[in-house]
Amino acid sequence: xxxxxxxxxxxxxxxxxxxxxxxxxxxxxxxxxxxxxxxxxxxxxxxxxxxxxxxxxxxxxxxxxxxxxxxxxxxxxxxxxxxxxxxxxxxxxxxxxxxxxxxxxxxxxxxxxxxxxxxxxxxxxxxxxxxxxxxxxxxxxxxxxxxxxxxxxxxxxxxxxxxxxxxxxxxxxxxxxxxxxxxxxxxxxxxxxxxxxxxxxxxxxxxxxxxxxxxxxxxxxxxxxxxxxxxxxxxxxxxxxxxxxxxxxxxxxxxxxxxxxxxxxxxxxxxxxxxxxxxxxxxxxxxxxxxxxxxxxxxxxxxxxxxxxxxxxxxxxxxxxxxxxxxxxxxxxxxxxxxxxxxxxxxxxxxxxxxxxxxxxxxxxxxxxxxxxxxxxxxxxxxxxxxxxxxxxxxxxxxxxxxxxxxxxxxxxxxxxxxxxxxxxxxxxxxxxxxxxxxxxxxxxxxxxxxxxxxxxxxxxxxx
Numbered sequence: 001x002x003x004x005x006x007x008x009x010x011x012x013x014x015x016x017x018x019x020x021x022x023x024x025x026x027x028x029x030x031x032x033x034x035x036x037x038x039x040x041x042x043x044x045x046x047x048x049x050x051x052x053x054x055x056x057x058x059x060x061x062x063x064x065x066x067x068x069x070x071x072x073x074x075x076x077x078x079x080x081x082x083x084x085x086x087x088x089x090x091x092x093x094x095x096x097x098x099x100x101x102x103x104x105x106x107x108x109x110x111x112x113x114x115x116x117x118x119x120x121x122x123x124x125x126x127x128x129x130x131x132x133x134x135x136x137x138x139x140x141x142x143x144x145x146x147x148x149x150x151x152x153x154x155x156x157x158x159x160x161x162x163x164x165x166x167x168x169x170x171x172x173x174x175x176x177x178x179x180x181x182x183x184x185x186x187x188x189x190x191x192x193x194x195x196x197x198x199x200x201x202x203x204x205x206x207x208x209x210x211x212x213x214x215x216x217x218x219x220x221x222x223x224x225x226x227x228x229x230x231x232x233x234x235x236x237x238x239x240x241x242x243x244x245x246x247x248x249x250x251x252x253x254x255x256x257x258x259x260x261x262x263x264x265x266x267x268x269x270x271x272x273x274x275x276x277x278x279x280x281x282x283x284x285x286x287x288x289x290x291x292x293x294x295x296x297x298x299x300x301x302x303x304x305x306x307x308x309x310x311x312x313x314x315x316x317x318x319x320x321x322x323x324x325x326x327x328x329x330x331x332x333x334x335x336x337x338x339x340x341x342x343x344x345x346x347x348x349x350x351x352x353x354x355x356x357x358x359x360x361x362x363x364x365x366x367x368x369x370x371x372x373x374x375x376x377x378x379x380x381x382x383x384x385x386x387x388x389x390x391x392x393x394x395x396x397x398x399x400x401x402x403x404x405x406x407x408x409x410x411x412x413x414x415x416x417x418x419x420x421x422x423x424x425x426x427x428x429x430x431x432x433x434x435x436x437x438x439x440x441x442x443x444x445x446x447x448x449x450x451x452x453x454x455x456x457x458x459x460x461x462x463x464x
Contacts, residue, residue, distance in 0.1 A: 077108060082265040084175070084198060086116040119197040122204050124182050127196075128415045129206040129408065129428045130446070131277075131376075134214065135159045137239060137251045138222030139456040148221060150462040154434040158454040162253060165431060166260055168447035169205070170267050177204040177269045178335060179374065179406045182417070183424040190421045191405060196269065207274040208376060208408070208428065209253050210339060214286035216302035224251040226286020227325050234258070235328050238286070258332065273332065277339035277376035280365040287322035288313070291364050319368060326369045337374035337408070341365065347381035351394040354383075358402060373405045380410025380428070389423055396423075414445060437461040 071079070073096050077089035089112050093105045136142045136158045143149050157165075175198060182194045196204050214226050224237035230248055235258065237251035250256045253274070261268045283289040288306065292299055294315040296307070307313055326336070340346065341360040344353065366372070377383070383395040389407075391397050399407075400422065411427025412435075418425040429435070431443065437460065440449035 074104060074108060077105075077112075079265055081108075081112050081115070083268050083270055084119075084202075084266075085270045086112045086119075088270075090116075115199065116197075119199055122196045122198055122202075124193060124196070124419060125417045126415050127177065127182060127204050127206065127417060127426075128445075129208065129426050130431050131208040131210060131428045132157050132162065132253055132431060133210050134212070134218065134223050135162050135252050135256070136222055137224060139454065141220065141222030143456065143458050144221075148217070149458065152221070152433075153458060153461050154464065155430065155432045157432050158456070159251070159256065160454045161436075161452050162256060163260075164452040165447050166257065166267075168452065170260075170264055172203065172446070173201050174203045174205050174267070174446075175269050176207060176261075176267060176272045176274065178272045178275070179206060179408075179424055179426060180335075181269065181272070182206075182426075183406070183419050185373065185405050189400075189405075191419065191424060192421075193419055198269070204269060206426065206428075207257075208277055208337070209274060210277045210376065210378075211279060211343075212252075212254075212276045213279055213282050213284055215282045216300075216306060224286070227252075227254060227329075228321075229325060229328055233328060235325060235332065254329070254334065261333075268333065271333045273334045275335045275337050275374065275376065276329070277337045278365060278369060279339045279343050279378070280341040280361055281343070283318070283322070284365060284368055285322050285325050287318045287325075289315075289319050289322050289364065289368055293318070323368045330370065335374070336369040336372050337376045337406075338365070338372055338404070339376050340378050343378040345379050345381045346377050346383045346395065347379075351398055354395055355398055358399070362402070371403065373403050374408070375399060375404045375406070376408045376428070377410075382407070382409040388418060388420065389425075391422075412439070412442060414442075433457055433461045434464065438463075 073092055077092050080086075080089040080092065090109050093099055093109050096102070096105060099105050133156050136152065136156050139158055142152045142156065177196055180194075181196050181204075183191050184194055186192055198204065212227070214224060219225075219240075225240050225246075226238050227235055228238045228248060230236045234255070236248050236255045239247045239249065239251045241247055250259055254276075257273060261273065278284050281290055281292075282303075283293070288303075292303060293307065293313070299307070330336075338358070338361050340354070341357045341364070344357050346354060349357070362371075383389070383399070384393050389396040391400075406424045406426075408426050408428050410430065412429060413427060414429075416427035429443075431446070435443065436449045436453060437457075443449060
């Protein structure tokens with residue numbers, strides 16, 4: 001029976017009926033739909049070889065300047081232990097020259113060793129994965145009765161709701177982890193199971209956000225405009241006010257979660273944050289970095305309008321700024337996944353179509369974000385059934401050959417995980433207006449919808 005239910009769910013995703021699939025009943029320029037091949041046609045370079053996995057580097061002792069910036073060794077160790085990296089904290093203190101005579105360091109090591117001894121291994125197949133789209137900052141603009149309102153109401157989450165959700169999950173003992181903690185890639189390309197050790201009562205979970213591109217269609221609808229670096233080098237959001245001025249602040253998921261983890265370091269396992277699932281046809285992170293903005297070829301109407309309104313547009317500077325933001329994100333615990341370049345439905349697309357699309361991702365997105373080994377399927381539309389992948393699956397064989405080892409679809413179950421010697425696979429749960437309105441009981445392990453719900457949402461939420 002469960003197999004039949006899961007099969008039905010993936011069919012719904014392919015048909016655009018499942019709420020978490022990211023399908024919005026928008027106008028024709030809806031960026032969550034696929035673009036015609038003629039629209040996205042571009043001159044493609046030969047796909048670059050997949051780089052060898054970067055070997056794990058031995059931890060290096062920070063310089064005196066870094067120690068001053070990050071705190072004393074005791075303070076650094078305390079932060080590492082708060083994020084469950086007891087081995088790292090112990091090693092850091094024992095490497096200090098004064099350790100043998102420093103009673104505070106010795107006491108801290110004893111404390112961390114004692115806590116470590118109480119940790120238990122969490123069952124990997126019982127780890128849930130939740131996801132969001134871009135958060136709504138101004139509900140009066142998102143829910144203003146226009147043609148986009150229904151889609152926003154269905155698959156978006158407001159800032160108020162997101163803050164309450166993570167607060168509830170924190171109070172319940174949830175801790176951010178990564179699929180890379182759940183499985184690792186061996187030198188020969190095979191996969192091995194990971195091990196997540198946490199104190200009793202702690203619950204690991206994975207978090208991701210789709211389409212962090214701040215598409216053209218969202219302009220003026222109450223969403224952030226782009227991710228930027230503030231004067232301290234921290235990632236924040238730029239938001240365009242009604243008078244055209246720009247405000248910098250915590251206006252979307254990334255800076256909100258960063259601030260929460262800074263206040264509650266024990267919400268993160270070894271500094272983990274979330275996964276940003278990225279397309280490329282409108283650029284990335286709010287920067288117009290796709291090659292079409294440089295060549296001026298095969299532009300959509302909203303892309304033409306953007307270039308007309310920005311006669312001083314500098315493509316190279318746009319790429320430079322996007323790369324700086326991406327590097328800051330990765331340095332702060334964030335990871336990137338391919339969401340396909342053109343938001344492709346991987347179930348309906350042929351292997352050749354997916355190959356063409358991925359070549360664009362590697363050519364125009366990877367140079368900015370870095371190579372990734374994760375793919376989060378747009379629409380939740382998977383490349384195989386729930387029995388698993390094999391090399392007989394032409395789509396899987398191609399993605400595997402390009403270095404993709406971690407695959408995520410959409411699933412309404414509390415958790416769904418497959419770990420084989422060839423791949424890691426996980427289902428994701430949508431925490432959006434549709435799911436909260438129609439299936440609040442399915443989220444009770446995470447939060448109470450009645451305590452999270454943003455009253456500014458129009459009801460009823462439109463059906464899919």
